[in-house]
Amino acid sequence: MSPGAGAGREDVSTLLLVPGAGGRAWYWHRLVPELESRGHRAVAVDLPAGDDAAGLERYAAVATAALDAAAGSRRDADVDGDVVVVGQSMGGLSAPLVAARRPVRLLVLLNAMVPRPGETGGQWWEAVGQAAARAELARAQGRPEDDDPDSDFSHDVPPEVWAAGADQPFAQSGTPFAEPWPLPAWPDVPTRVLAGRDDRFFPPALQRRVARERLGLDVDEVPGGHLCALSRPAELAERLDGLVRETTRPHA
Known part of the structure; x- marks a missing residue:
């Protein structure tokens, strides 16, 4: 689909893209044009990840402000109720907070942490058994369990893209990992869980178990690893576009 080809479609949304650890909007730079070519508006967020004074509420406020800025600059339609929030990895801690603050069409968790009320991000790792799941997958694939951690993220990202990210x-x-997750319950928003089928850091089996136990949801697999927005942006954009078309607007 060529740029602008989605103009006039009723299933076009604003996608707010919340990154994981490091908080860099750059993570989404290959996905944004793919979404825009399908007629969507993509807003990639830079989070104050290096600020020790910034916790989850600040992350949510920054992401919400980016969404509000996009709405304020849009003259052709009201963005309210036509927003898809996508949280990747650690972004699973803050993306639901945005969904609790603004009308949202859909919340998408992409290789994401799924917190429980009152649980800290630091507690999450042991609570879900992330280290054991990562090691089990490495053994099954014949890789050293103590392999260079960067290989968990870089193994399917084009070398030139990985080098640019470095x-x-x-x-x-x-700070955000030390704070209890602040919501009393998961926001009342349609939620979908996407897992990279080649994710070594949060293996798909782990994501399926956590999504089932904590949200009562199944997981849809997409091509790529933990950083699939860098490694397989076209395929990810196609799946996100499909989720938009499958989900009814709240105000419809």
């Missing part, structure tokens, strides 16, 4: 500043404060 030039981007990276910092992640521990």
Whole structure:
């Protein structure tokens, strides 16, 4: 589909893209044009990940402000109720907070942490058994369990893209991981869970179990690993576009 080809469609949305650890909007730079070519508006968020004074509420406020700025600059339609929030990895902690603050058509968790009320991000890892699941997958694939952690993220990303990312500043404060997740319950918003079928960091089996136990949801697999927006942006955009078309607008 060529750029602008989605204009006039009733299933076009604004997609708010919330990154994981490091909080870099750059993570989404290959996905944004793919979404725009399908007629959607994509808003990639930079989070204050290096600020030790910034916790989850601040992350949510920054992401919500980015959404409000997009709505304020849009003259052809009201964005309210036509928003899809996508949270990747650690973004699963803050994306639901945005969905609780603004009318949202859909919340998408992409290789994401799924928190429980009152649980800290630091507690999440042991609570879901992430380390054991990662090690089990490495053994099954014949890889060393103590392999270079970067291989969990870079194994399917084009080398030139990975090299460009290495030039981007990276910092992640521990503050958001130390805070109890603040919502009393999961927001009352349609939610979908997408797992990269080649994710080594959050293996698909782990994501399926966590989604079932914590949200009562099944997982849809998409091509690529933990950073599939960098490795398989076209395929991911196609799946997100499909989710938009499958989900009724709240105000419809």
